[in-house]
Amino acid sequence: MAAPKKVCIVGSGNWGSAIAKIVGANAAQNSKFDNTVKMWVFEEIVNGRKLTEIINSDHENVKYLPGHKLPANVLAVPDLVEASSEADILVFVIPHQFVGKVCDTIKGKIKSDALGISLIKGVDEGPDGLKLISDVIQEKLGITMSVLMGANIANEVADEKFCETTIGCKNKNHGTLLKELMQTSNFRVTVVEEYDVVEICGALKVSSQYEICLLALKHKAQTYFAPKKTEVGDHKSKLLQPCAMNLGSPIFKVTCEMGALKKIGTRSSIEELEKEMLNGQKLQGPATAAEVYLILKHKNLIDKFPLFNAVYQICYEGHPVTEFISCLQNHPEHM
Numbered sequence: 001m002a003a004p005k006k007v008c009i010v011g012s013g014n015w016g017s018a019i020a021k022i023v024g025a026n027a028a029q030n031s032k033f034d035n036t037v038k039m040w041v042f043e044e045i046v047n048g049r050k051l052t053e054i055i056n057s058d059h060e061n062v063k064y065l066p067g068h069k070l071p072a073n074v075l076a077v078p079d080l081v082e083a084s085s086e087a088d089i090l091v092f093v094i095p096h097q098f099v100g101k102v103c104d105t106i107k108g109k110i111k112s113d114a115l116g117i118s119l120i121k122g123v124d125e126g127p128d129g130l131k132l133i134s135d136v137i138q139e140k141l142g143i144t145m146s147v148l149m150g151a152n153i154a155n156e157v158a159d160e161k162f163c164e165t166t167i168g169c170k171n172k173n174h175g176t177l178l179k180e181l182m183q184t185s186n187f188r189v190t191v192v193e194e195y196d197v198v199e200i201c202g203a204l205k206v207s208s209q210y211e212i213c214l215l216a217l218k219h220k221a222q223t224y225f226a227p228k229k230t231e232v233g234d235h236k237s238k239l240l241q242p243c244a245m246n247l248g249s250p251i252f253k254v255t256c257e258m259g260a261l262k263k264i265g266t267r268s269s270i271e272e273l274e275k276e277m278l279n280g281q282k283l284q285g286p287a288t289a290a291e292v293y294l295i296l297k298h299k300n301l302i303d304k305f306p307l308f309n310a311v312y313q314i315c316y317e318g319h320p321v322t323e324f325i326s327c328l329q330n331h332p333e334h335m
């Protein structure tokens with residue numbers, strides 16, 4: 001029998017901790033995985049104690065996922081290289097602005113045949129336009145990457161509410177293994193091959209959920225966004241899977257994001273807002289909106305994506321949040 005796979009979760013924020021709850025529990029009861037799941041924790045002092053010590057003694061990430069116990073086999077490790085060097089499976093779940101630094105730290109120090117799976121929502125700007133975060137990680141570390149994306153809210157998943165998610169993985173065996181690591185009776189996983197489509201639909205959320213759905217229905221989203229030439233026509237349902245699910249839970253997201261956007265529009269900066277409202281969690285939407293805006297501008301596509309444009313204008317140019325509604329009412333795909 002093959003040696004049990006060692007798993008490292010790279011990240012320990014809100015989503016990282018919710019996933020640690022699942023991965024820890026699954027690893028503890030599945031002999032395919034090593035019992036100990038290491039979780040890299042960006043060390044910080046919380047209530048006078050090191051966060052790693054709190055997690056390892058109290059089994060709770062009191063800062064990023066308070067009120068939820070983590071399985072005792074999840075071991076918080078403050079040293080990134082120590083946490084990741086022996087891992088067969090690396091679960092990347094950090095805010096996307098830290099990806100470059102994290103990869104540079106572990107480059108050449110991890111197993112060359114490790115499998116990576118990115119749960120990170122966001123995009124990077126490459127010389128030819130949009131670049132997927134999983135491609136950034138793959139290029140930097142030289143490991144095979146998959147992705148997991150869905151309309152998943154960390155606290156709902158940690159509460160064991162019923163949620164669905166999609167793994168995009170080119171290799172069927174890897175997909176099966178990753179599904180075994182991630183799926184529970186309330187967190188249902190579908191595996192598809194088109195990892196790039198899954199990632200782009202997961203990353204371009206909020207306004208984009210709607211816009212991508214509309215455009216995807218016309219088979220156009222891939223032409224505009226996907227950096228690789230995946231045939232979309234035959235895979236329309238798969239393309240819609242992660243974003244359609246996102247549309248299924250708009251109230252929470254829109255309320256949160258709108259409240260946040262409105263506040264940015266009136267007085268607070270994004271950084272102030274993160275501190276004030278999110279207790280250190282990182283808002284990913286505005287950064288993604290800025291990157292997407294630049295790409296659309298560069299490609300002269302702003303007219304075709306008024307919702308992306310509206311999110312950008314509200315976040316960065318002080319436009320009122322109500323502009324978003326008139327964009328929805330007058331979207332060119334409805335006219």
Ligand SMILES: NC(=O)c1ccc[n+]([C@@H]2O[C@H](COP(=O)([O-])OP(=O)(O)OC[C@H]3O[C@@H](n4cnc5c(N)ncnc54)[C@H](O)[C@@H]3O)[C@@H](O)[C@H]2O)c1
Nearest residue numbers: 012013014015016042093094095098120121153154281282
């Ligand atoms: N929270 C969710 O509900 C959710 C759901 C799906 C996907 N995601 C995605 O998962 C990814 C991680 O999000 P999250 O919610 O776990 O994070 P978060 O915003 O809750 O936490 C921020 C994390 O960044 C770490 N950090 C702070 N400064 C750092 C630095 N200088 N270097 C490295 N790390 C630093 C903190 O320790 C913390 O672990 C994001 O891409 C997000 O879009 C989140």
